[in-house]
Amino acid sequence: MNTLEVIKQLAKERNMSVYELEETLGFGKNTIYQWSHRTPSIERVKKVADYFGVSLDYLTGRTSRKNISKIDLANVPDGVLTFEGKTIPEDELEIIRHLLRNKPSNK
Incomplete structure (x- = not known):
């Protein structure tokens, strides 16, 4: 369509x-x-x-799925995510995950 x-x-x-x-x-x-x-x-x-x-x-007909799927950063395999066109290495992803897990709550 x-x-x-x-x-x-x-x-x-x-x-x-x-x-x-x-x-x-x-x-x-x-x-x-x-x-x-x-x-x-x-x-x-x-x-x-x-x-x-x-x-x-x-x-625009590029997919038959109406909604965008959410991606859990905790489960993203190595080599899938990029930043400014460059693949984020696994060791850097681990740093990002660590920072997010240990982020102080805003409550």
């Missing part, structure tokens, strides 16, 4: 039309329908994704 089709489906699940969605989000009439032949701004796509509580990847 393309972005417009995904948005139509999400709106249908909420018993609303795309026109009602546009009005709710403060978009001009037919703004979303124009996305079938024009590239929308990322700000507008984010606004739609936030409204429906779905990920941008879901909205």
Whole structure:
């Protein structure tokens, strides 16, 4: 499905039309329908994704999973996480985990 089709489906699940969605989000009439032949701004796509509580990847058809999965840092294997384009070495991940585990509570 393309972005417009995904948005139509999400709106249908909420018993609303795309026109009602546009009005709710403060978009001009037919703004979303124009996305079938024009590239929308990322700000507008984010606004739609936030409204429906779905990920941008879901909205743009890159994944069939609506929500972003949470990743527990305690269980991330070596070589998976990066920072500024570089893989975080396991020894540095252990330091980060240690700091987070021993962080003073804000209670």
